[in-house]
Amino acid sequence: MSDEPKLTLFGKLFLLLVLGACATGAWWAFHRHSSVASGNAGETGVTANPPRISSGTTDATGGSATAATSTGSGVTGSVEIGVAYGTEKKRWLEWAAEEFPKTAAGRGIQVNLIPMGSIEAAQAITGGDKRIDAWTPAADLYTETFVREFELKHGRAPIAQQEQLALTPMVFVSWGERTQAFMGRYKEMTFKTVGEAIKASGGWGGIAQKPDWGFYKFAHTHPSQSNSGLMALLLMAYDFHDKTRGLTMADILDPKFQSWMVDLESSVVEFPNSTGNLMKDMVLKGPSSYDCVLVYESVAIDYLKNAEGRWGTLQVTYPRKNLWSNNPYYVLSTPWSDPRRQAAATELMKFLISEAAQKVALTHGFRPGNPAVPILFPESPFTSGQKFGLRVDLNGICESPKGEVIHNLLVGWNNNVRSHEH
Amino acid sequence: MVRHLDARAKCGAGHSLLDVMKSLLRFRFEVIVFLFLLLTPLRMAAQNRIDLVFAYGSEKEEWINEATAAFNRLGAKTAEGRVIRVQGLPMGSGECVDRIANGSLKANLVSPASALFIKLANAESRTRTGKDLVGDTENLVLSPVVIAVWKPMAEALGWGSRPVGWNEILALSRNPDGWGSLNAPQWGQFKLGHTHPEYSNSGLISILAETYAGAGKTSGLTLADLGRPEVEDFVRGIEGTIVHYGASTGFFGKKMFQQGPGYLSAAVLYENMIIEANSGKYALPFPVVAIYPKEGTFWSDHPVGVVDAEWNSPEQRRASKRYIQFLLAPEQQRRALAYGFRPGLVDIALASPLDKAHGVDPSEPKTTLEIPKPEVIRAVGQLWQKAKKHSRVVLVMDTSGSMNSGGRIENARKGAAQMLRLMKDEDTFSLLAFNTRVNWAMHSQPLAQGRATAEKTIATLWANGGTALYDAVLAAHEDLQKAPDTGKISAVVVLTDGLDTNSKTQLAELMKAIRFDSEKSNVRVFTIAYGEDANKAILQQIADATQAKSYTGTPENIESVFKDISTFF
Numbered sequence: 001m002s003d004e005p006k007l008t009l010f011g012k013l014f015l016l017l018v019l020g021a022c023a024t025g026a027w028w029a030f031h032r033h034s035s036v037a038s039g040n041a042g043e044t045g046v047t048a049n050p051p052r053i054s055s056g057t058t059d060a061t062g063g064s065a066t067a068a069t070s071t072g073s074g075v076t077g078s079v080e081i082g083v084a085y086g087t088e089k090k091r092w093l094e095w096a097a098e099e100f101p102k103t104a105a106g107r108g109i110q111v112n113l114i115p116m117g118s119i120e121a122a123q124a125i126t127g128g129d130k131r132i133d134a135w136t137p138a139a140d141l142y143t144e145t146f147v148r149e150f151e152l153k154h155g156r157a158p159i160a161q162q163e164q165l166a167l168t169p170m171v172f173v174s175w176g177e178r179t180q181a182f183m184g185r186y187k188e189m190t191f192k193t194v195g196e197a198i199k200a201s202g203g204w205g206g207i208a209q210k211p212d213w214g215f216y217k218f219a220h221t222h223p224s225q226s227n228s229g230l231m232a233l234l235l236m237a238y239d240f241h242d243k244t245r246g247l248t249m250a251d252i253l254d255p256k257f258q259s260w261m262v263d264l265e266s267s268v269v270e271f272p273n274s275t276g277n278l279m280k281d282m283v284l285k286g287p288s289s290y291d292c293v294l295v296y297e298s299v300a301i302d303y304l305k306n307a308e309g310r311w312g313t314l315q316v317t318y319p320r321k322n323l324w325s326n327n328p329y330y331v332l333s334t335p336w337s338d339p340r341r342q343a344a345a346t347e348l349m350k351f352l353i354s355e356a357a358q359k360v361a362l363t364h365g366f367r368p369g370n371p372a373v374p375i376l377f378p379e380s381p382f383t384s385g386q387k388f389g390l391r392v393d394l395n396g397i398c399e400s401p402k403g404e405v406i407h408n409l410l411v412g413w414n415n416n417v418r419s420h421e422h
Numbered sequence: 423m424v425r426h427l428d429a430r431a432k433c434g435a436g437h438s439l440l441d442v443m444k445s446l447l448r449f450r451f452e453v454i455v456f457l458f459l460l461l462t463p464l465r466m467a468a469q470n471r472i473d474l475v476f477a478y479g480s481e482k483e484e485w486i487n488e489a490t491a492a493f494n495r496l497g498a499k500t501a502e503g504r505v506i507r508v509q510g511l512p513m514g515s516g517e518c519v520d521r522i523a524n525g526s527l528k529a530n531l532v533s534p535a536s537a538l539f540i541k542l543a544n545a546e547s548r549t550r551t552g553k554d555l556v557g558d559t560e561n562l563v564l565s566p567v568v569i570a571v572w573k574p575m576a577e578a579l580g581w582g583s584r585p586v587g588w589n590e591i592l593a594l595s596r597n598p599d600g601w602g603s604l605n606a607p608q609w610g611q612f613k614l615g616h617t618h619p620e621y622s623n624s625g626l627i628s629i630l631a632e633t634y635a636g637a638g639k640t641s642g643l644t645l646a647d648l649g650r651p652e653v654e655d656f657v658r659g660i661e662g663t664i665v666h667y668g669a670s671t672g673f674f675g676k677k678m679f680q681q682g683p684g685y686l687s688a689a690v691l692y693e694n695m696i697i698e699a700n701s702g703k704y705a706l707p708f709p710v711v712a713i714y715p716k717e718g719t720f721w722s723d724h725p726v727g728v729v730d731a732e733w734n735s736p737e738q739r740r741a742s743k744r745y746i747q748f749l750l751a752p753e754q755q756r757r758a759l760a761y762g763f764r765p766g767l768v769d770i771a772l773a774s775p776l777d778k779a780h781g782v783d784p785s786e787p788k789t790t791l792e793i794p795k796p797e798v799i800r801a802v803g804q805l806w807q808k809a810k811k812h813s814r815v816v817l818v819m820d821t822s823g824s825m826n827s828g829g830r831i832e833n834a835r836k837g838a839a840q841m842l843r844l845m846k847d848e849d850t851f852s853l854l855a856f857n858t859r860v861n862w863a864m865h866s867q868p869l870a871q872g873r874a875t876a877e878k879t880i881a882t883l884w885a886n887g888g889t890a891l892y893d894a895v896l897a898a899h900e901d902l903q904k905a906p907d908t909g910k911i912s913a914v915v916v917l918t919d920g921l922d923t924n925s926k927t928q929l930a931e932l933m934k935a936i937r938f939d940s941e942k943s944n945v946r947v948f949t950i951a952y953g954e955d956a957n958k959a960i961l962q963q964i965a966d967a968t969q970a971k972s973y974t975g976t977p978e979n980i981e982s983v984f985k986d987i988s989t990f991f
């Protein structure tokens with residue numbers, strides 16, 4: 001027998017434990033490193049295939065461009081771009097952010113979607129938010145003001161390229177049964193008749209002998225926070241003055257118009273900050289919360305089917321005067337713009353107006369900006385939605401007024417109606 | 423290392439402890455390395471986790487428990503590679519936003535039962551810090567606030583044949599014949615329950631709905647409306663039928679469904695609780711149905727949002743959004759439907775158990791009420807303070823010798839003082855201290871005049887002697903019972919730390935004397951088993967016999983126990 005010490009069973013177990021601990025520690029450290037390294041591609045864990053979209057998660061210093069790979073777009077290397085957008089296009093743009101990198105032009109480009117109201121986005125860009133490479137608001141109503149203020153501050157035009165992605169008008173959406181009752185009393189749905197219904201003595205009891213329906217409840221979004229809210233004010237102005245073009249400062253400042261507008265607006269139930277949230281609330285809470293809302297046609301189409309399974313059908317009615325939301329897409333040209341990110345943002349724009357992407361936009365209720373894509377065909381929501389009141393041809397389309405007219409309309413609203421807000 | 427291991431191995435074969443210690447010291451470097459290697463994975467695992475605290479209204483506790491467990495099992499990670507772990511904290515809606523606002527609860531995300539609380543908290547936060555406490559919110563689930571009524575009683579009110587609301591309840595409560603006015607004298611008086619509006623969402627919603635109904639409005643409630651005498655009369659009329667208040671909507675529902683129509687004719691609850699009650703959880707004497715007040719109601723819309731506070735890191739905020747996405751996913755939303763909630767996801771159609779077979783109507787409510795401005799909400803609270811049902815309370819305090827140990831008497835005095843602070847000037851207060859004997863330290867004093875005396879009397883209690891518990895409870899109960907006042911909530915609050923040792927009254931005799939009778943005896947006895955030696959079973963029996971609640975108190979928690987009891991008044 002040797003005098004050298006020998007390992008007992010306990011000693012062997014002990015040694016195994018030590019080795020096991022070392023191996024576990026090494027494995028864990030390696031694993032953690034891998035997770036952190038892949039973290040930029042988006043959070044993982046809930047789904048087997050993590051989404052590539054990370055809304056508003058890039059830092060203020062801008063997205064990162066990492067290791068070199070060649071893309072089919074001529075944009076070399078991986079690149080992240082930030083797109084500020086109005087939430088009415090959320091579902092479509094989420095689809096695009098997922099699909100675009102799978103195309104040859106989009107390879108290596110990660111799209112970060114940043115939800116922002118139109119005024120909020122314009123202020124962020126002018127203020128130097130380096131996350132934003134492209135901006136797609138619901139309409140170009142604020143563009144004139146944005147360009148002017150940007151030029152004043154930075155001494156250059158902020159828009160390098162632009163395209164009109166899709167069109168959508170405004171619609172009144174109301175519950176089928178209540179629409180019939182409303183029409184029975186007022187014959188047509190206009191801002192004037194909606195205003196009368198809001199003020200009707202005894203609410204629905206006075207309108208249609210339905211006292212258990214409560215008061216007539218109408219809503220649109222907040223004009224200072226949401227484009228569709230501003231659209232509502234403009235349509236009221238055009239409707240009141242019965243014109244489709246040449247809306248002037250005098251029209252806006254007309255005391256009769258101001259008085260009528262403030263009276264109607266002071267009875268509006270609520271001014272949510274997003275058109276999507278307003279429509280969703282209507283579907284979730286049913287006629288108890290809103291009898292009628294004014295929203296984009298595309299948003300209404302997206303929710304028509306959801307409502308059927310809850311409270312019955314929704315009915316779409318077009319106002320006498322209407323405005324297109326043209327969903328412009330702006331590739332930005334700022335003093336801090338990175339040429340590679342600018343090129344990537346341009347590639348995304350081309351993808352969005354491609355026939356394939358425009359067809360998907362149509363399924364989300366948008367009228368395609370690309371004239372090669374038809375609207376009416378058997379599977380189109382505009383065909384199946386005719387029973388809900390959807391129609392393709394519209395009359396009374398108004399022109400977009402000048403920036404000063406829009407500005408004064410908002411100031412008047414803020415001064416006279418805002419006190420109603422809670 | 424091998425030599426070290428061998429030395430340890432040998433110690434089992436007869437080596438002394440000193441030898442082992444010497445060996446360990448000799449190889450201390452190896453031991454340190456070993457321990458480091460062993461503990462590193464554990465330490466790293468802890469560092470690799472990001473914890474989220476989710477404070478939420480307890481109405482959805484069962485669903486959130488299930489969903490959170492599922493989320494934690496998934497091991498979802500942040501972009502930084504850390505595993506997200508969510509800890510849910512169910513509590514009253516008012517409490518959760520208040521505690522986050524004052525920083526005593528450092529939650530990462532919050533979901534009270536109603537947007538009302540977010541609105542109030544944000545308004546106060548803007549005044550204080552210039553920014554909202556909670557940013558954008560989404561509705562997790564929905565459930566309208568309804569009046570839960572036993573089906574035969576609801577039918578007597580007109581339910582099923584015409585719209586029913588607060589006006590019918592007011593007419594019934596004002597009629598001295600009670601249910602007799604609706605050809606059902608056997609049901610006695612109409613008895614309503616809703617929670618305390620300062621602590622609970624459904625209580626706040628109840629008084630807002632009563633005020634709207636009194637003002638004849640569904641929106642635009644103003645401070646001027648609150649000044650109209652008929653509005654205050656309306657609220658006073660409804661509140662006059664209140665059995666007692668309370669902190670938890672769940673407690674009310676459970677009590678109503680367990681105790682039957684003798685305890686409560688109706689209670690303001692959430693729709694999902696009616697579905698739960700009619701799903702076989704309780705042995706109900708009759709089905710319960712939801713009355714959606716014809717004057718309008720509120721949605722309990724369970725908004726969820728991320729807390730905007732310095733303790734909430736950007737990573738935690740992103741992780742919170744990930745968890746919210748999970749709760750809003752179809753699978754979790756379908757489970758919410760199974761629990762009786764209306765899903766917050768529009769893609770899920772309303773289906774069973776949201777149906778008439780479970781006492782609810784998915785086509786209701788027909789109309790809802792507008793959330794008033796924060797200053798109007800606060801003024802409604804003040805109106806309620808004037809119009810509410812006030813209380814007469816007898817505090818029965820054990821001052822036996824055993825209360826001297828472990829700071830019991832000192833902390834009990836603090837707890838009692840806390841309850842006194844929460845009582846209103848319109849309430850009356852009595853203090854009955856007992857040891858071997860029963861002593862009225864203070865008798866039936868309106869607090870408007872007697873508050874200072876009451877505080878002083880409580881502060882000067884000291885402990886000595888035996889425990890005549892049953893005699894004391896009986897004396898307090900008899901005192902309230904001999905001069906019944908249906909216009910007030912009558913309650914005895916008993917605190918004791920030991921067994922009865924000196925009473926002439928037997929337990930059986932006491933139980934017979936205090937047993938609750940909805941028409942004859944409505945004094946409730948709340949009991950606190952204080953410390954280890956108290957007989958919890960007997961105290962629970964006493965509370966149950968009077969349809970009240972029993973608590974377990976310690977010197978550490980006694981103030982919060984008294985605070986909870988005060989929510990019943």
